[in-house]
Amino acid sequence: MGDVTATAGTYGRLVGGRIRADWQYRTSFVLFLVGQSLVAGFEFASLAVLLANVDALAGWSALEVAFLYGVSGLAFGVADLFISQVETAAVHIKAGTFDHFLVRPLGPLLQLSAAEFAPRRLGRSVQPAIVLAVVLGRLDVDWTAAHVTLVPLTIASAVVIYGAIWVATSSIAFWTVETQEIANSFTYGGNELTSYPIDVLGRWLRRAVTFVVPLASIAYLPACELFAKPLPFGLPRAAAWAGPIVAVVAVAAAGTIWRTAVRHYRSTGS
Amino acid sequence: MAPIIELERVAKTFAVRHRAGRLRRQRHEVHAVDDVSFTVDPGAMVGYIGPNGAGKSTTVKMLIGILLPSRGTVRVDGRDPSRHRIAVASRIGVVFGQRTQLWWDLPLIDSFALLRHVFRVPAARHAATLATLVDLLGLGPFLATPVRQLSLGQRMRGELAAALLHEPPILFLDEPTIGLDLVAKEAVRSFLAHRNREAGTTVLLTTHDLVDVERLCDRILIIDRGRVIEDGTVDGIKARYGTERTLVVDLEAPLPPVAIEGAAVLRVEGPRQWLRFHRDAHTAADLIARVAALAPVRDVAIEEPAIEDVVRHIYGR
Structure with a gap:
């Protein structure tokens, strides 16, 4: 445990170093922040327009849709803040700086996350967090102890699942460097998908989303449980609780892929 | 150890x-x-x-x-x-x-x-x-x-x-x-x-x-x-590889290149001459004695091979 605390401390210091370095370029830092806020504002406006004009989306009320947006958006934002940096592995491999991570007594993933930490990404989580805070009190949910736990559990699992997808897709960089596009189509695309109930999608795509890329567990299945709706495909109610299991499996898979990738890098060189 | x-x-x-x-x-x-x-x-x-x-x-x-x-x-x-x-x-x-x-x-x-x-x-x-x-x-x-x-x-x-x-x-x-x-x-x-x-x-x-x-x-x-x-x-x-050394001699007066078997004159600059010789052909003392026999010598110096030359020689093999 002491080891985990020490590592977290080191991570914090490294992130601090990165933030101080960014602060050297104040103007660009501030402009980025303004840009991010504008993007977040537009996103919020479009959602507000949608919610104000549509009473129900595929049988879901506006509040329920907002809940889905809040949960998946917040999880995505947190994963974006801490894990999306893994995408820059390609840049570090090209520049040869990945070698520096390997000669220090810390995991390269942790160092990458700290070295490329961008506080401006915090903006991504603020929006959904506000939405979530607003809708949670107004939703018609039977707030049993189990239901209360389900919300943070779902968010935490979702962060982990998004992170795992990011790590797994970015690992391709170790074989071929131009991977950012592929990784983005999974992550950013995935976020768009889980912001809306999957009923609006076609049946086949729905299947794929539920079973192939387990994004549905991120917000949809738990939402069905909370709003007392039947789960799709006659899944048992317990499936709403599958988030943490999916997260554990995703982490194990992503970890294996990442380690294989780093090993591949070390056996092929830059 | x-x-x-x-x-x-x-x-x-x-x-x-x-x-x-x-x-x-x-x-x-x-x-x-x-x-x-x-x-x-x-x-x-x-x-x-x-x-x-x-x-x-x-x-x-x-x-x-x-x-x-x-x-x-x-x-x-x-x-x-x-x-x-x-x-x-x-x-x-x-x-x-x-x-x-x-x-x-x-x-x-x-x-x-x-x-x-x-x-x-x-x-x-x-x-x-x-x-x-x-x-x-x-x-x-x-x-x-x-x-x-x-x-x-x-x-x-x-x-x-x-x-x-x-x-x-x-x-x-x-x-x-x-x-x-x-x-x-x-x-x-x-x-x-x-x-x-x-x-x-x-x-x-x-x-x-x-x-x-x-x-x-x-x-x-x-x-x-x-x-x-x-x-x-x-x-x-x-x-092992730097077998060629150079003898630099300052003669009393400028002279044409000295002729000694097993030593090649690389340069002549007024009274100063550079002679390249093989480690096995002459000892430095031997060569100095031979030069002194031909003309009065004021000063001598031996240039050892630079490591650069040795390495260039090894790479070039």
């Missing part, structure tokens, strides 16, 4: 794919390191030299755990660096001459503070080590300067301090003097010599500047086409 670095029959093969025709891709293997075995004792200072593409960097990358060997075994401080990367990382210091490990936009001192946490050096210990290094490398005046504003010489001194903050017993340097001016090169060299002498740090350095080797290393390993082709002391290698 057990060796601190051991390589046994180490090879590193890269698969290179290139297009052959429309869709076919041909795969062929490049043997960057073919069959390298050597050991280094604690406290030694070894120069690892060779032409570009000879396999120097590949060997170093295997030693520091960045690359997995295709064959053979590597041990650094008793451990396999590819399997115990993290354990080995805290026992070694690494300096890449061409890339910085420092935080580019932060004051130099911040890089040191961050590295203290990365290597988990206790605060008091860190303070003491840092004070010594700042003093020895003269870092004081630019500790608060962002790394990007440092001159190359200042930065390189910073890199050395950064690599040694966790007091590793082994230091790997990949071209540590590249691009430096003479004063900066000399600062780096005397620091390394001092560190080796005082702290007993084992140093393995790759370089193209043979003055580094001549000044610092008690041993040179020459690698070419993935194999170690020479392993010995600087003097030993010079004696």
